[in-house]
Amino acid sequence: MQARVTIEVEAAAERLRGVIERACTGLVQREVAVQLVVLAAVAREHVLLVGPPGTAKSEAVRRVATGLGGRYFEYLVGRFTEPAEIFGPVDLQRLREGVVETRTSGMLPEADIAFLDEVFLGSTAILNTLLGLLNERVFRRGHTTIACPLRVCVGASNGLPKEPQLAAFSDRFLLHLFLEPVGDPYLETLLDAGWTLASQARGGESTSDDDALASLDALSEAATRAEVATIRPHLAEAVRVLRGAGIELSDRRVVKLQRLVAAAAVLDGRTRADGRDLWPVVFAIPEPADQDRARDLLRATLETSRNVTLGSAAENASLGPLARAQRLERTAEELLGMELSDDPTARRRWRLRLEGVARELDAGFPPEDRPESLTAVRARLVAKLEETAP
Amino acid sequence: MKLAIPGLQRRPVVGELRIDGVAALGPAVRRLLARLLLDDDEELARLTGVASPKGALPEVAVVLGPTDALPWLEEAIHLGRLPDEPALLLPTGVCPPLPGAVLLRALRAHAPRARPPLVLLPSTQHVISLAEARPLLREHLRKRMEARA
Structure with a gap:
């Protein structure tokens, strides 16, 4: 079993x-x-991704969402963003019947993966509703209470908020990654x-x-x-x-x-x-x-x-060295598996990248303490460098 | 200049891996020169270097520069500045059993004419001054190569 x-x-x-x-x-x-x-x-x-604009935060999340499939919701939050833009509009037909219900189709409450850029700019109404959604995966608004399929919400910001109430909200993002x-x-x-x-x-x-x-x-x-x-x-x-x-x-x-x-x-x-x-x-x-x-x-x-x-x-x-060894092996395999270009500049750059891996490998691991798999990869790297020497 | 210091074995690097230079000894010096001559002028301009005087045994050469500009070759010794004493470079993975500043003082006391920054190569006990490191000029590299032919 x-x-x-x-x-x-x-x-x-x-x-x-x-x-x-x-x-x-x-x-x-x-x-x-x-x-x-x-x-x-x-x-x-x-996850909270913190970094200046243009550091591929949204692209990274979008790619994960694409790879995983499922429903993806992405929104750039601003100071004047209405809750309806994120959670869905009020159902007017039901409102006439005296019931405040939200039409959540295609909106965050129905998303599997969500990305909220500039998340701390959201209004109190947005952040309070988000708190429930992030913590319990339940969307509550008016008469609407629905269980959300959300696997992960990624918030992004240029910096960590200083205001105490926003700091408490940022604490709901368990993982913080700072990008340069x-x-x-x-x-x-x-x-x-x-x-x-x-x-x-x-x-x-x-x-x-x-x-x-x-x-x-x-x-x-x-x-x-x-x-x-x-x-x-x-x-x-x-x-x-x-x-x-x-x-x-x-x-x-x-x-x-x-x-x-x-x-x-x-x-x-x-x-x-x-x-x-x-x-x-x-x-x-x-x-x-x-x-x-x-x-x-x-x-x-x-x-x-x-x-x-x-x-x-x-x-x-x-x-740590073990994690480094794993990465070096992966990078080396990727470079060794590349089809060689006829363009001399491209070939030269490829060689420099191979040398870079060999350098990091030699510098990071003395021969007697090198994992066996890394020793094997190194032998192939060196052979390829010799074979393709100008 | 040579100096034996116990407890300077290489280990796999834990923490940030800094590669600030490359040293070559004996026959590797020629291969280092050959490899440097493959660089274009822009790449060479990012590097500086020193070499032992003519006739020194074993012959030693050290090249310094940004990690991505440094040459790679078999049997090269990769060097990193000590985090607590950037004026002292040791082979990567070597952790001195005493603070960097103390080690540097000991080296200077032993070799008063060697001006920092210094490189210590425990395997051969070489202490090399980098104070005279100069930009690498293709012409000089070529002449040194020819002198070894």
């Missing part, structure tokens, strides 16, 4: 891995955002990807996996039943370390951390959480500076972090 459950979990995790890979194709340095949206969806939690514009060394890749993206949009290319949403639900279900008892003392210790350093984590967040840890485990194809799955703790810390401190404070605890589906997020949180 346990073996069958594990096989099902592995298969579902693999399907979501495909969704993530497709969503990340052509997106530069947004793997962590994509992976955290999936983690939150499996944990039935929500793409770094200078990746500008060519960004330009390339942006161009390809635009061509795909013109061609109407998009791919979704019909069973992906079902796999997501299966993993969510598996996460609620996952074995987390053995990891609990380690989680408690990590929280003690953070609180001891003055990093605030509300009791609500601490309790919910277990869901993230369980979700990380099932996305790695396991039904029992262990030390490899503690890394989401870092993203549950609300402030960016505290997240950085947490990476340092928990360095030893997070050293064993890894996740076959969420490798970039695990690496970003833990800065």
Whole structure:
């Protein structure tokens, strides 16, 4: 029975891995955002993306939604946005009968995945209704009370709100990710990807996996039943370390951390959480500076972090060698599998990227402490570099 | 200049991986030169370097620059500045058993003429000053290559 459950979990995790890979194709340095949206969806939690405009926040979420299928709702919230624009208009026919009902078709209450840009600009009426929807997945307005299918809501903002009532609202987004514009060394890749993206949009290319949403639900279900008892003392210790350093984590967040840890485990194809799955703790810390401190404070605890589906997020949180090795292997395989271009500039750039992987691999892992799989990948990298030497 | 310091073994890097330079020893120096000559002028302009004087054994060369501009080659030693003492570069993954500033002072006491920034290569016990690091000029690289032919 346990073996069958594990096989099902592995298969579902693999399907979501495909969704993530497709969503990340052509997106530069947004793997962590994509992976955290999936983690939150499996944990039935929500994500807040904080970063300047134009950092592909909406694109990342839209791609996950496309890959997962299901109904997607996206809205740019403004100071004058009416609740009806997000939740649906009042049903006038029913109003004449003295009943205040909302027509929710195509609106947030019926969405599987939602993205609310500039979410903190919403009015009190919007934010209060959202609170219920995010917490209980129930939409209540007038005489309308409906259960919502929402898997994950992603909020976006340029910064964290300072006002206490808005800070309380932002606390409902368990995962916080802080995005920066793409770094200078990746500008060519960004330009390339942006161009390809635009061509795909013109061609109407998009791919979704019909069973992906079902796999997501299966993993969510598996996460609620996952074995987390053995990891609990380690989680408690990590929280003690953070609180001891003055990093605030509300009791609500601490309790919910277990869901993230369980979700990380099932996305790695396991039904029992262990030390490899503690890394989401870092993203549950609300402030960016505290997240950085947490990476340092928990360095030893997070050293064993890894996740076959969420490798970039695990690496970003833990800065651990195992997660780094996983990413290097993946990147190397991707580069080795590329068809070589006849264009000398393209070939040269491809070689430089190969060299970049080899450099990071050599610098990060002394030969005697290199995982076997990484040693094998390195041998192929070196052979390819020699074979294609100018 | 050579100095033996115990407890400087390489380990897999935990935390941020900083690669600020590359060192080559002995026969690898020639391969480093050959690899640098493949760079275009724009890429070379992002790098600086130092090399041991003619006749030094083993021959050593160090190239510094942004990570993405550094050359890769077999047997290169990747160097990173110590987070607590940026004037000292060690092979990546080597964590000194004492604070960086203390180690730098010890190196300077041992080699007073070596002006920081310094590179310490524990495998060969080399201490290399980067104070004289210069931009890499294609002509100079070519001459050095030819001198080894």
